Amino acid sequence: MKLARSFYSRPAITVARELIGKILVRRVGTREVRARIVETEAYVGEHDLACHAAKGRTARTEVMFGMGGHAYVYLIYGIHHMLNVVCSVEGDAQAVLIRAAEPLGEWRVNLTGPGNLARGFQISRSDNRLDLTGDALFIINGCTPPPRVARTQRVGVDFSGHWKNRLLRFLDPDSPAVSHWKKSRPTKREAKSHCA
DNA sequence: GCGTCGATGGCA
DNA sequence: GCCATCGACGCG
Numbered sequence: 153m154k155l156a157r158s159f160y161s162r163p164a165i166t167v168a169r170e171l172i173g174k175i176l177v178r179r180v181g182t183r184e185v186r187a188r189i190v191e192t193e194a195y196v197g198e199h200d201l202a203c204h205a206a207k208g209r210t211a212r213t214e215v216m217f218g219m220g221g222h223a224y225v226y227l228i229y230g231i232h233h234m235l236n237v238v239c240s241v242e243g244d245a246q247a248v249l250i251r252a253a254e255p256l257g258e259w260r261v262n263l264t265g266p267g268n269l270a271r272g273f274q275i276s277r278s279d280n281r282l283d284l285t286g287d288a289l290f291i292i293n294g295c296t297p298p299p300r301v302a303r304t305q306r307v308g309v310d311f312s313g314h315w316k317n318r319l320l321r322f323l324d325p326d327s328p329a330v331s332h333w334k335k336s337r338p339t340k341r342e343a344k345s346h347c348a
Numbered sequence: 349g350c351g352t353c354g355a356t357g358g359c360a
Numbered sequence: 361g362c363c364a365t366c367g368a369c370g371c372g
Contacts, residue, residue, distance in 0.1 A: 231366075266365075
């Protein structure tokens with residue numbers, strides 16, 4: 153079942169947590185690929201210094217100020233595209249960064265890390281503003297939700313003052329596809345204590 | 349197994 | 361001049 157506008161029109165923190173275990177679907181021509189989302193990050197609005205919208209309404213951030221359920225895609229470090237899902241209602245610039253997923257079916261590709269994920273799904277700036285309630289790129293419910301969801305600090309936002317400490321990253325601790333995780337992967341006992 | 353670093357482009 | 365990154369490399 154395709155996620156409707158109402159799913160996205162909620163706070164990014166709620167959407168980020170609920171997206172773990174859901175299936176991202178991409179249709180390009182007759183080809184369709186699917187992957188299970190295992191890692192997300194919430195960017196919660198203009199007051200969140202790690203959120204691009206903290207710079208206010210610009211040509212780049214405009215889409216984040218719009219209705220939830222649209223894609224926000226941008227290029228970072230001149231190399232990697234990032235796929236975000238706009239959340240909340242018009243005027244409230246919140247978004248969720250999709251950071252990692254597990255390819256489904258016969259599809260073999262590395263979707264660990266937001267750069268790899270965008271490359272695997274062939275997401276580029278031309279997909280910016282794409283409506284996720286349409287048929288080209290959308291998300292559906294997974295068969296089985298993950299038994300647990302862990303929370304940690306967001307990755308790569310050291311510049312954002314106290315916002316870097318907020319636990320706004322959500323992940324499936326049992327997935328091998330989570331980024332920056334194997335290194336410090338806690339024991340099952342520790343992971344349990346992280347559960348959201 | 350770990351830290352460091354270079355690539356490269358849009359944006360303010 | 362800054363980055364919501366990745367992967368290669370060097371050290372040990």
